[in-house]
Amino acid sequence: MYPFLRLLIRGQRIDRRVLYVLLMTVVALPFVVEIPTPKPAISPETQKFYDTIEAIAADPVRREKLVILSTNFGAGTLAENQTQTDAICKHLMKKKLKFAIFAFVAAQGREQGKIAAERAATKYGYVYGQDYVNWGYRPADAIEPLLKAAVRDIPDAVGNDINGTPLAQVPVMQGVKSVNDVGLIIEVAAALTLPQWLQYYQRTGEEPIPTLYAPTSVMAPEGFPFLKSGQLQGMLFGLRGANEYEVLIDERDFGKRGAASLAYSHLLIIVLVILGNVGMFAQARLEKLYREENA
Amino acid sequence: MFVPQTGITLWLFILGALVVGGGVFFVLTLVPTRFRKPLIAAVTFLAGLFFALEFFLPVATEGETKGQNFLTPFLKPVSAWTTILQGFALGIGVYSLVSVHLRNIARKREGRGFSVVLLAAIVAMAVPAIWKEYNPDPRLKGFYEIIYDGAFNSLNATMYSVVAFYIVSAAYRAFRIRSREATLILISAFLIMLGQVTIGQAITNGIPNEGFARNFRIENIANWILTRVNSPAVLAIEFGVGIGALATSLRIWLSLERGSYFDEEL
Amino acid sequence: MEHATTSARIILILFSVIIVTQVIRAQRGQRPFIRRIPGLTAIEEAVGRAVEMGRPILTSVGMGGIDIITLQALAIVTHVAGVAARFGQRIILPVRNAAFVPIAEDAISTAYNQAGRPDAFSEQDIIFLSGEQFAYAAGVSGLIQREKVAATFLFGQFFAESLIIAENANQVGAIQVAGTPSTTQIPFFIVACDYVIIGDEYYAATAYLTRQPTIMGSLVGQDRVKMAVIGLIVLGAILLSFGMPVVWNLFFDKELATLADYFKPQGTLIQSLGAGGGK
16 A cells, blocks of 8 residues: 555656656647647637628628737737637638738737738738738837827828838728728737727727637636627637637638647646645555554 | 928928927926926826816717817827837837946946847847848848847747746646635636647537536536636726726826825935 | 716716825825735745745836836835845845836835845845846746745736746745736736735735825725725616616716616617628
């Protein structure tokens, strides 16, 4: 009995370097070896995300309006946010919706949005300037006055695109003047940037603008209250949401491989936690046996 | 009302702004010490008053100015001014960084080697980034991409991914069944983790996704915990934080702050 | 909403008056009662441990700019410095904002002077690391590992770097007290730190420690506003259950023409996206 308990006790003392190597292996393996994983169950918020874009594309009036794709993330959250942005760009291009990329927290966001759009544009024949535009980056602390000004005059408030061209001269921005010409807001976020849209832009027009949210999984719980209240129409829950979304738009990419990584790393954590608890109970049992022996 | 200028008029405006700005700074240095705090309070109040009034004042309900009050047309220039101020803030950040590290090197402080590396990194990153905007040479663009995508982005992503390793060691250490609350955290963490991933969802794939039975599918259980348990708690904290933000903004706007930093002589 | 509706005007101005009134009353001498925050009892214990082990204490005021949250964090750190100064204990404060360094130096050195131990303070311990999030995190982690700190106090605005810092401190065996209004970082602090001050307790902690009238009055004002919000939620839920959306309409963002409109249902916030739903 004692040797068995002593073996179990080791489960709570695994060196953290061993933990790190195990994690690294489990995360990297799906990218090297094709490990089959089941298809994901589509969560309600991802389904709503997809359905919203489909509904807008099907509406003859709303589909002519501009979609604002706000890409507020940097290199740190590429796995989640870039995957989401790639899938969103593909969906928007598939449905022939015109969109504008914009960043105001992470300056890298405009580059990452640009990368996603260019990658999808080659497949769907989208042309910069004709079908989509990149508004570039504006400082975070100046975003509230900018959004307030953009309620009435977007080209004037935003100014130039990423190439320095005045927005009024960009073909895709023709006919886009005020908030009433915006049909959808999609916020891809690694920081808390959603309140700015909800407070200063979403409901300043003749009718509220449908808003979709694609945060990292750490921030996703903060989006649920807004989903419940109707301020958000859909949400992608980090990499899991991106994977589900790829299934819905039938464009499997990084989300599929990332989801396998995610699955096995979660399982690893669960196994380690179980081992740790088993070890803890085994230690308590062993101590009790020693006490009884010595009593 | 603020029309963009070009050519010689633009330069005259810039020169005029520098002269006026310099003059204002000079006059401010002449203000007696006992009037400086009230002056700052007055300027802070007026700056905030614009946005408060623009939001609170009633708007026209018809005509050309429907949905606007008399302050609304000024939103665009104010937006441009705040963007410009933020641009200066970026410059100040770079200035502070460079001056601190140059001082380290000049005073031969311990760790000055790192200051040298940092200053070299600033130059190595900034020079190609600015130069490539004016020089179409593809080698410059390539060099910039090596530094930005290859070095900076990769280092940033690497540091962020370190969090994953620390989560594993923290979870392994912290999730022990030592109390009722700890057990509750553990069970809900397991359910949510399994509900998030395809392998976990496969455990309950046999249960139909309709009717009462759907409540036993693991992804639905995880969703319930997130939306019915976690979400109200987050909402409650956000209420408090939001009201705290209102209070903080009022304290700054009305210059109500007292205490060592705010009561110092200027 | 682009401009305030009548009800928004009334509610916001009322809430503002409540908060400002409490601040002014506190500044004029009224001292409200604030209960002791559990995490704060650990400060003396943590400092004592550091003294016994002969290792320094690391503090951080977070990733925010020079704003109220960071200044409140500095107020807590200054209190910790005051306790540490009594024992001549060393405090290390890495900052991410170069402009914050003189403010921090002034505050911490004052704490040491007031404790009668100016010799124990060193300007070198207030270190500007970097404005970049992960460069700062890497710098703090390095400091923790090299100095083998005995205690860490992490207060202020944190983001993804919170777990990096907290876990590194855990690895060197430091006792940790953390407090942040950032809700997304609370779970990370809870698993890695010994004591955590959550959400609103952060504001209460600064009020409790500093006893500054402005912060105390502000805290009372906030609590009164929260009670009003809770009352409105309960009242609104009851009234809505009986088919009277009065409270709902108070917060609805369209200007309502008559008093009777407050008793009428106004529809969902976002209209259906079915075909023909647009204008």
